[in-house]
Amino acid sequence: MKPISRFKWNCITLQTPLSKAACRSFAQITSIRDHHRNIVNEFTMFCYQRNLQKAMKTLDAMEEHKLWADSITYGELIKCCISHRAIKQGKRVHNHVFSNGYDPKTFLINALLNMYVKFNLLDEAQALFDRMPERNFVSWTTMISAYSSADFDQKALRMLVMMLRDGARPNMYTFSSVLRACQGFSDLKQLHSFIIKVGLELDVFVRSALIDTYSRFGDLGAALSVFNEMVTSDLVVWNSIIAGFAQNSDGDESMNLFIAMKRSGFSPDQSTLTSVLRACTSLALLELGRQVHVNVLKFDRDLVLNNALLDMYCKCGSLEDANRIFCRMVVKDVISWSTMIIGFAQNGYSQRALDLFNAMKVSGPNPNYITMLGVLFACSHAGLLNEGMYYFESMKKLYGIDPGREHYGCVIDLLGRAGKFDNVMKLIREMKCEPDAVTWRALLGACRVHRKMDLAEFAAKKVLSLDPHDAGTHILLSNMYAKAGRWEDVENLRKAMKDGGIKKEPGCSWIEIDKEVHAFVLGDKSHPQTGAIYRELNQVLLRLKEEGYVPDTNFVLQDLEGEQMESSLAYHSEKLAMVFGWMSLSKEKTIRIRKNLRICGDCHVFAKMLSKMESRRIVIRDPIRYHHFRDGVCSCGDFW
Numbered sequence: 001m002k003p004i005s006r007f008k009w010n011c012i013t014l015q016t017p018l019s020k021a022a023c024r025s026f027a028q029i030t031s032i033r034d035h036h037r038n039i040v041n042e043f044t045m046f047c048y049q050r051n052l053q054k055a056m057k058t059l060d061a062m063e064e065h066k067l068w069a070d071s072i073t074y075g076e077l078i079k080c081c082i083s084h085r086a087i088k089q090g091k092r093v094h095n096h097v098f099s100n101g102y103d104p105k106t107f108l109i110n111a112l113l114n115m116y117v118k119f120n121l122l123d124e125a126q127a128l129f130d131r132m133p134e135r136n137f138v139s140w141t142t143m144i145s146a147y148s149s150a151d152f153d154q155k156a157l158r159m160l161v162m163m164l165r166d167g168a169r170p171n172m173y174t175f176s177s178v179l180r181a182c183q184g185f186s187d188l189k190q191l192h193s194f195i196i197k198v199g200l201e202l203d204v205f206v207r208s209a210l211i212d213t214y215s216r217f218g219d220l221g222a223a224l225s226v227f228n229e230m231v232t233s234d235l236v237v238w239n240s241i242i243a244g245f246a247q248n249s250d251g252d253e254s255m256n257l258f259i260a261m262k263r264s265g266f267s268p269d270q271s272t273l274t275s276v277l278r279a280c281t282s283l284a285l286l287e288l289g290r291q292v293h294v295n296v297l298k299f300d301r302d303l304v305l306n307n308a309l310l311d312m313y314c315k316c317g318s319l320e321d322a323n324r325i326f327c328r329m330v331v332k333d334v335i336s337w338s339t340m341i342i343g344f345a346q347n348g349y350s351q352r353a354l355d356l357f358n359a360m361k362v363s364g365p366n367p368n369y370i371t372m373l374g375v376l377f378a379c380s381h382a383g384l385l386n387e388g389m390y391y392f393e394s395m396k397k398l399y400g401i402d403p404g405r406e407h408y409g410c411v412i413d414l415l416g417r418a419g420k421f422d423n424v425m426k427l428i429r430e431m432k433c434e435p436d437a438v439t440w441r442a443l444l445g446a447c448r449v450h451r452k453m454d455l456a457e458f459a460a461k462k463v464l465s466l467d468p469h470d471a472g473t474h475i476l477l478s479n480m481y482a483k484a485g486r487w488e489d490v491e492n493l494r495k496a497m498k499d500g501g502i503k504k505e506p507g508c509s510w511i512e513i514d515k516e517v518h519a520f521v522l523g524d525k526s527h528p529q530t531g532a533i534y535r536e537l538n539q540v541l542l543r544l545k546e547e548g549y550v551p552d553t554n555f556v557l558q559d560l561e562g563e564q565m566e567s568s569l570a571y572h573s574e575k576l577a578m579v580f581g582w583m584s585l586s587k588e589k590t591i592r593i594r595k596n597l598r599i600c601g602d603c604h605v606f607a608k609m610l611s612k613m614e615s616r617r618i619v620i621r622d623p624i625r626y627h628h629f630r631d632g633v634c635s636c637g638d639f640w
Helices: 006-015 020-048 052-064 071-083 087-097 106-118 122-131 137-149 153-165 172-181 185-197 204-216 220-228 235-247 251-263 270-283 286-299 303-315 319-328 334-346 350-363 369-380 385-399 405-417 421-430 437-450 453-466 471-483 487-499 530-546 562-570 573-584 601-613
Strands: 508-513 516-521 591-595 618-621 626-630
Touching: 020 052, 020 071, 052 071, 052 087, 071 087, 071 106, 087 106, 106 122, 106 137, 122 137, 137 153, 137 172, 153 172, 172 185, 172 204, 185 204, 204 220, 204 235, 220 235, 235 251, 235 270, 251 270, 270 286, 270 303, 286 303, 286 508, 303 319, 303 334, 319 334, 334 350, 334 369, 350 369, 369 385, 369 405, 385 405, 405 421, 405 437, 421 437, 437 453, 437 471, 453 471, 471 487, 508 573, 516 573, 530 562, 530 573, 530 601, 573 591, 573 601, 573 618, 601 618, 601 626
Parallel strands: 591 618
Antiparallel strands: 508 516, 508 591, 618 626
């Protein structure tokens, strides 16, 4: 007899009448199944709709009926928890998928790992990782990236070693993450060798990470070698090499690479332009920055780029451009406000900086560490003692900001300029952090203003105990000895510098004319137009003397006499640059000069009188601040 097939058996049984009880049971089972199916379907729908509240409510019903969805649906719910920063709900999902013997797939556990990492709950992530029955490269890479991003570099490197021992093969994402954890050239070289061994050295992400890491360690030669290993066909790699040179203050090479990138057919994105603007800022080349600004226009509402533009214009001495952008910005964050406050302060417009700070308190975000530094800088460079002390004392009370060394440095400078040396020493003793070389330099600078020789020698010794090769401190103390006529002390100090191999940095000034930068040093005769520049300078000096200019020989630091002293002043680098700019630029254009050393008092007077006599605007940037000269007046109010 042949066996009856399942199909025929179903046909026979369906033709047999069922009892009423059997019908009721069958209906109940069908109803329960439909109900369960509806719960799971609703849960799935809410997860994909990213409706967290309803999804979690439906999850209660699923737990009550011991129901589960598929891994992909849970993955969507975890994404929803991440986007809502719903830590409590995320942990509930974790407990649910591990309850009642449910066996979550590796894919789902990786999603939970990623969730804990995004919530910065690394202990929970590590505990879950340790419980995983099976780990793949995604699991390992997630943990390596998490530790690297959190600056737990040793843990990230150890995880890579454990990954290799576990037999998992790192991929490009693993290496790009772990490279950030390198703590020195030894780690970097070993990783680079291993990357070459596994054949990933030409991957876009890995090349970019290698360039970033070499740049971070200051090895731009190695970064450029990685870049040049093959023709670059990806914008990410271009961005890395351009940023590397910009971040290491090599603006010239950064700009050259930017030009090469454009010639290769790449259009810059926000990341490219942010780096290029940083390069313009380090070079303080306003015209170049304005050309880059043209490329920024299509990203007009990008906050990071607008902040970079603000910084560039402020540090290139064009407050008009910076303020125009600031007023036009739809969204401003604390960086925007702080950049403008510091910009006004560094350009000598202290009251405008404080006015903007008051506006920020009314309609802007809460000030931060950098904001308060700009406010205190504005007070110290305008002699606003009462205002400066009020802001310093209210930092912690009103804004919860603990003063740092930079804040103390500004207040010490402020008190020192006001001649409050007892208060200065009291503040130094009360500092919550150990005074560093910057703190003592601030005191030394105040001593220079008030010619407090004994305290200056004390401060200088403190600086040199922390930084024995600080040429600036040697020179400043030598200058004070020279002003006091203590030429023997000058000679002894210069001898100590020579014996210690400490060299004075020569004064140098730069000016940009028609996209070309011209450099001048004291008594410089290397410029192609030297003869014309010196003739014009001598004529200008004669005319200024007729207007009342008297060379201030207090700024001559050699033991010279009479005409020799005047002659050594006449050919300071900024005077040569000013005259060259006056000769080369049309009258309506501002003469903009950069200088590596602080402007001397005599050159300051010279610039003021020249601006009035020739009706010219002159802007000089020294390492401390900007000086804007117009109609015989400087923005610093002669207080610098």
